[in-house]
Amino acid sequence: MEIRPLIGISTCLLGECVRYDGGHKLDRYLRDTLGQFVDFTPVCPEVDCGMTTPREAMRLVDFDGNIRLMTQKTNVDMTPGMVSWMKEKLNDLQELPLCGFIFKSKSPSSGLFRVKVYKNGEPTNFGRGIFAQGFTDRFPLLPVEEDGRLNDSKLRENFIERIFAMHRWRQLNQNPKTIAALTNFHAKHKYSMMAHCPASLKILGNLVANHNTGDINSIYTKYFAEFITAMKNIATVQKNTNVLEHIMGYFKNQLSSDEKQELKQIIINYHNELVPLIVPITLINHFIRKYKPEYLQQQYYLNPHPKELMLRNHT
Numbered sequence: 240m241e242i243r244p245l246i247g248i249s250t251c252l253l254g255e256c257v258r259y260d261g262g263h264k265l266d267r268y269l270r271d272t273l274g275q276f277v278d279f280t281p282v283c284p285e286v287d288c289g290m291t292t293p294r295e296a297m298r299l300v301d302f303d304g305n306i307r308l309m310t311q312k313t314n315v316d317m318t319p320g321m322v323s324w325m326k327e328k329l330n331d332l333q334e335l336p337l338c339g340f341i342f343k344s345k346s347p348s349s350g351l352f353r354v355k356v357y358k359n360g361e362p363t364n365f366g367r368g369i370f371a372q373g374f375t376d377r378f379p380l381l382p383v384e385e386d387g388r389l390n391d392s393k394l395r396e397n398f399i400e401r402i403f404a405m406h407r408w409r410q411l412n413q414n415p416k417t418i419a420a421l422t423n424f425h426a427k428h429k430y431s432m433m434a435h436c437p438a439s440l441k442i443l444g445n446l447v448a449n450h451n452t453g454d455i456n457s458i459y460t461k462y463f464a465e466f467i468t469a470m471k472n473i474a475t476v477q478k479n480t481n482v483l484e485h486i487m488g489y490f491k492n493q494l495s496s497d498e499k500q501e502l503k504q505i506i507i508n509y510h511n512e513l514v515p516l517i518v519p520i521t522l523i524n525h526f527i528r529k530y531k532p533e534y535l536q537q538q539y540y541l542n543p544h545p546k547e548l549m550l551r552n553h554t
């Protein structure tokens with residue numbers, strides 16, 4: 240059976256009625272589209288730590304730098320129950336092969352970015368929900384995003400690409416750690432790295448090449464930190480154009496002059512933002528099927544995530 244990436248997700252985004260008002264925040268794209276290709280492990284910090292539904296709304300309050308989770312009307316501090324549940328929950332999550340987490344925005348428990356923090360009754364600052372903070376402290380390298388930001392096509396493509404890269408990394412780690420296996424992983428991600436962060440491609444190349452300098456576990460650890468951090472950089476039109484030109488250069492001798500001209504023109508059209516990335520990628524994949532250059536066939540850059548997600552139709 241195919242193993243799919245496992246993603247943590249705020250429970251209300253899957254349509255479960257766990258919100259303070261008894262409602263949900265179903266995100267159909269996440270549940271019905273992305274959900275066809277990944278498995279979800281839902282987490283609702285408030286309900287899972289023992290709160291009822293419905294319940295009084297809460298907010299983050301700053302008491303001289305000490306951020307607490309407080310009920311809005313009755314001013315009860317809910318932080319201790321949340322923190323004690325969270326300690327165990329994070330230990331449980333550590334045992335899972337998580338490839339990322341999608342948080343519900345704005346929540347004082349689950350919000351990842353710009354959650355309002357109150358002081359003397361007024362929102363004076365922005366912070367992170369209590370659980371989102373605990374999660375990112377414990378798993379600083381895991382891909383994380385919020386539902387709202389995933390409506391941005393570039394952020395969505397970047398996040399989902401990272402999920403699948405993380406999944407491949409976990410699969411690599413299922414096997415004995417060897418330099419040969421790591422070198423193979425690195426070779427297949429060469430153009431992905433070039434599209435996200437050319438500087439990291441060099442650093443990772445040096446790390447793999449100079450493998451005599453450390454034990455295999457520490458090489459894997461260093462490699463992963465640089466790799467997954469580099470993937471966070473958005474693959475811009477400029478960087479993608481550079482990669483497409485490198486790929487064309489790799490097998491230009493196999494292409495007929497008509498094919499070369501056609502591919503060149505399509506790369507120019509992409510660079511001028513007349514067509515999305517999927518257009519040159521589709522043509523390149525067509526030529527790869529025709530000429531079978533082994534090195535390019537293995538490049539994840541050309542198929543980083545399921546095509547049914549159509550992520551490159553909008554970037």
Ligand code: SF4
Pocket residue numbers: 249250251252257258259282283284285286343346348349
């Ligand atoms: S935002 Fe988080 S805490 Fe609130 S209902 Fe959704 S999953 Fe539960």
